[in-house]
Amino acid sequence: MAKQKAVSYAYIAGFNVELTFKRMKSIRLKLNPPHGDIKISAPFGTNYSLIHAFVLSHGPWIQQQRERLQSAPQLARNPFCDGAIHYVFGAPFKINVSQSTEKKGVVLDKKNGLLHLHLTNPVQQNIEGEIDRYYRNELREKIPALLEKWQPVVGKSVNEWRIRKMKTRWGSCNISCRRIWLNLELAKKPLQCLEYVLVHELTHLHERYHNKRFYHLMDQFLPNWREIESNLN
Numbered sequence: 001m002a003k004q005k006a007v008s009y010a011y012i013a014g015f016n017v018e019l020t021f022k023r024m025k026s027i028r029l030k031l032n033p034p035h036g037d038i039k040i041s042a043p044f045g046t047n048y049s050l051i052h053a054f055v056l057s058h059g060p061w062i063q064q065q066r067e068r069l070q071s072a073p074q075l076a077r078n079p080f081c082d083g084a085i086h087y088v089f090g091a092p093f094k095i096n097v098s099q100s101t102e103k104k105g106v107v108l109d110k111k112n113g114l115l116h117l118h119l120t121n122p123v124q125q126n127i128e129g130e131i132d133r134y135y136r137n138e139l140r141e142k143i144p145a146l147l148e149k150w151q152p153v154v155g156k157s158v159n160e161w162r163i164r165k166m167k168t169r170w171g172s173c174n175i176s177c178r179r180i181w182l183n184l185e186l187a188k189k190p191l192q193c194l195e196y197v198l199v200h201e202l203t204h205l206h207e208r209y210h211n212k213r214f215y216h217l218m219d220q221f222l223p224n225w226r227e228i229e230s231n232l233n
């Protein structure tokens, strides 16, 4: 049976494009609200250079329409589009996505407040994955020193720590294995939040429950923990 439709994603003339080949006569362009995602439909077998020229000639129009769409204040912007704001340890950075054949990955430009993402295929899914990988590495770098600082204070140590995405918790502690899980999202929060969650989970090695004893210990280890907790949530 003949293919009815073939969808792919491409980076064309500076834009991320969803490209669909189907049975039709000419190339068509559509911008989807709310973010102005670009959808191009083209007849089967259309030469790539024709599509490139088509996108290029519509560049100013695309920009104009996108600005119009994105100035609508009630619409949430796509968090993984170029220019979106992402936080690294509490500080905002604008993501700057570019296509690159070199494996430069993610580069943080603190001076200009930019998080550069150099990707071979800069589509949303890859942008999201690359940012997660960046967050994971940042946490991996910070955690050992924090454990070294806080384990002696708390008087307990962990066998193992791991990072994962969690929906409802900032951290968790498996007491019998002495294993701590930390939420990947902590890389977005000020560093003292990561510190607070570590101390909280370490304190569980003394006391399983959130009872008086637990909070009394927290008061001893990290007197301003309530303030940090309210910032975190």
Ligand SMILES: [Zn+2]
Pocket: 200, 204, 210
């Ligand atoms: Zn707890």
